[in-house]
Amino acid sequence: MIAALAREAKREAEAANERRVLVLAGDRDRGIDAAYDAIEAVEDGGRGGSTAVVSTREGFRFEEHRPRNADELLGRTREVVVLDCHERFVPNALGRCVGAVDGGGLLVLLTPALDDWPSVRDRFDDSLAVSPYEVGDVTGRFRERFVDTLRAHPGIAIVSLGADGPEGDAVERDGLTGETATGSDAVGRPTAPPDATFPAATYETCLTTDQARAVRAFESLATPGNAVVVEADRGRGKSSAAGLAAGALALAGADVLVTAPAFRNAAEVFARAGELIESRGVDGGETAAGGGARRIDAPGGGRVRYRSPAEAAELPGDPDVAVVDEAAALPVRLLEAFLDGSLSVAFCTTVHGYEGAGRGFAIRFRERLLDGPLAVRDVRLDEPIRYARNDPVEAWASRALLLDARPAVDEAVAGTTVDEATYRALAPDDLLADEALLGEAFGLLVAAHYRTEPNDLARLLDAPNLSARALVAEGRVVAVALLAREGGLDAETRRAMYEGERVRGNMVPDVLTSQLRDEDAAGPRGLRTVRIATHHAVRDEGFGSRLLDEVHAEFGAAVDYFSVGYGATPRLLRFWDRAGYRTVHLSTSRNDASGEHSAIMLRPETEAGRDLLARHAAAFRDRERDGLSDAHRDVDPDVVVGALRACSASVPLDLTETEWRSVVGASFGPGMYDSAPGAFRDLAMAALVGGSDLDQREERLLVRKVLQGRPWESVADGLGYVSTAACMRALGDAYEPLVERYGTEFALREWERFISD
Incomplete structure (x- = not known):
């Protein structure tokens, strides 16, 4: 029966150039046996060359992947993919598996009995049971919703496996839709436009007119100062189009x-570029251990080469053209490096992708791109390459994993004022019952973060330590916050954390305990803002501040402190500072997702919270005095100023008379900064922590030269001074008001000697 059902599903999938899903629900061992039957029925002799299995078990005769490593399937296609959902059902892995199934292919899901599955707890649920919660506190709402989608969407066959053998198997749904190939499948390959500058083979290789339009747009990259932005859903061939254009250029x-987040993301670009160049009789390139050529040389001196995002941002070798693939997954800070009018650049990005790309590119970077020196052309690819446009599995996966989640349309919320919004809890049961509410709330969370993944949807619905709050206007979500309860851990857990054991879901207590060596830091109860987002149609209208005020009012009596950790930018530091949060930590390395140094800030509510803040604010102040010339030497000076200004620990000044003579002499007379750099550093820290009256350029000067210890020449050049001497004079001028503000009686008498002359 299962073999026949699989053959029928595969036959229909091939006829319609679509995909189908076969769910084998019941005992795991029976499911594995049934999966073998299905594979043998649809593959020639069951040889398994085009079959992949994702499971926590090993020993299959097919290509194997573990659920945590399912991203190895990205960029690959298979006729059959089997996902074992029994021991560890990872939503991210499901997204990867769906994407790996080619048109005419079959996705086989091995699941517990569907009616029982929402109450089953597995190893993924263990990851949601963060201390002090246990796995029994994790709910099954995500699976409940997931099972509903399996039973509701076309193209999904469900077999309930009999406990005693195949004779007890029952077909709940056959999943057949009656679809066959449409007329659009017979459309011929595109041809080169009459005035095309790329070789005709570039267009003839395209599989859709959408791809050909993208290649046509890429022709503009031959002239410096142009930018092409290509957006597409997964499987539309944007990377192939970029590769063909790269080869032609x-x-x-x-x-x-x-460049791309990893070379595997750019592998398709190099594959298509290599094929085009080889078609012209050239065969050469450097191949890395990871597979695939990472540099392809073309006749006439042209080449296509890969560099990691951080390396590529330096524009090594002065390239003529840059191609940034999966741009939405890269930090805005890195993307800005390519806004150089001396070259042309293509930004290619996946929308609604199951890699978890956020909307930083579309929302934050778009404004900077349009305001920059490049002429921008937009292209969107809608026609699927590997399967038909109306593939039912794509629609099912988009709904099941909310890959197409979007905030409310702009027109529905534009013009809304803060006073019109209502504060409400987004209880998981309410989200489960209201698909529109869930989609808008999750869509805003996607918009707020670079990497929101299907796993995050499961956390939102099931994790016991998380809660969500929102501002809603006329039924539309205009702002949302995801909150995590942290701390309140017992002495034994705190001791284990102090000794290096990772305790999931307690990000701020973990940093304060294990990294900053405070064994008592995980005792007070905290509430961390994991993410907060305001609809971009009403940004800068006070909705974020209003939402935080409501959160503080609701939870203030239940926690010792509020906290937040995020990729620090000057704008965000000002926002959290205004909300009453104070800096206690700035990471020494950049965050992989944001590309920025991560700041941790606290807002105390009780005596325990104030004690926690007091000791860590003082420790942060002391670390930065020395760390800014070491681990933080390259941090943006505006970030340094913002982080120090939001520090609540005052800076004690205890300069000797000799040090005051040096400072006053350098500010008002012939003295030199080099005679007492420590004194200048203490004064700079006091001024920036306490809030100075200096202008922005002077504050940057204090950071770059005095605190970060950069050479005079690089400081003068970076801050736009006409000469090193002018930069030196400006530093002395900047210290004049600091002498007046912080100077002792001795310092002021020394100062009067100069102003009275």
């Missing part, structure tokens, strides 16, 4: 620099 002699 290299054949014309251009140096094309390609």
Whole structure:
């Protein structure tokens, strides 16, 4: 029966160039046996060359992947993918598996009995049971919703496996839709436009007219100062189009620099570029251990080469063209490096992708791109490459994993005022019952973060330590906050954390305890803002501040402190400072997701919270005095100023008379900064922590030269001074008001000697 059902599903999928899903629900061992039957029925002899299995078990005769490593399937296609959902059902892995199934292919899901599955707890649920919660506190709402989608969407066959053998198997749904190939499948390959500058083979290789339009737009990259933005859902061929264009540009002699979050994301670009260049009789390139050529040389001196995002941002070798693939997954800070009018650049990005790309590119970077020196052209690809446009599995996966989650349309919320919004809890049961509410809330969370993944949807619905709050206007979500309860841990857990054991879901207590060596830090109860987002149609109208005020009022009596950790930018530091949060930590390395140094800030509510803040604010102040010339030497000076200004620990000044003579002499007379750098550093810390009256350029000067210890020449050049001497004079001028503000009686008498002359 299962073999026949699989054959029918596969036959229909091939006829319609769509995909189908076969759910084998019941005992795990029976499910594995049934999966083998299905594979043998649809593959020639069951040889398994085009089959992949994702499971916590090993020993299959097919290509194997573990659920945590399912991203190895990205960029690959298979006729059959089997996902074992029994021991560890990871939503991210499901997204990867769906994407790996080719048109005409079959996704096989091995699940517990569907009616029982929401109450089953597995190893993924263990990851949601953060201390002090246990796995029994994790709910099954995500699976409940997931099972409903399996039973509701077309193209999904469900077999309830009999406990005693195949004779007890029952087909709940056959999943057949009656679809066959549409007329659009017969459309021929695109041809080159009459005035095309790329070789005709570039267009003839395209599979859809959408791809050809993208390649046509890429022709503009041959002229410096142009930008092309290509957006597409997964499987539309944007990377292939970019690769064909890169190859054509290299054949014309251009140096094309390609970057992406990882080389595997750019593998398709290099594959298509290599094929085009090889078709012109060239076969050469450097191949890395990870597989695939990372540099392809073309005749005439052109080339296509890969560099990691951090390396590519330096524009090594002065490329003519840059291609940034999966741009939405890169930090805005890195993307800005490519806004150089001396080259052309393509930004290619997946929308609604199951890699978890956020909307930083579309929302935050778009404004900077349009205000920059490049002429921008937009292209969107809608036609699928590997399966038909109306593939039912794509629609099912989009709904099941909320890959298409979006905030409310702009027109529905534009013009809304803060006073019109109502504060409400987004209880998981309410979200489960209201698909529109869930979609808008999750869509805003996606918009707020670079990497929101299907796993995050499961956390929102099931994790016991998380809660969500929102501002709603006329039924539309205009702002949302995801909150995590942290701390309140017992002495034994705190001791284990102090000794290096990771305690999931307690980010701030973990940093304060294990990294900053405070064994008591995990005792007070905290509430961390994991993410907060305001609809972009009403940004800068006070909704974020109003939402935080409501959160503080609701939870203030139940916690010792509020906290937040985020990629620090000057704008965000000002926002959290205004909300009453104070800096206690700035990471020494940049965050992988945001590309920024992460700040941790606290807002105390009780005596225990104030004690926690007091000792860590003082420790932060002391660390930064020395750390800014070491681990934080390259931090943006505006970030340094914002972090120090939000520090609640005052800076004690105890300068000797000799040090005051040096400071006063350098400020008002012929003295030199080099005679007492420590004194200048203490004064700079006091001024920035206490809030100075200096202008922005002077504050940057204090950070770059005095606190970060950079050479005079680089400081003068970076801050736009006409000469090193002018920069030196400006530093003395900046210290004049600091002498007046902080000077002792001795210092002021020394100062009067200069102003009376």
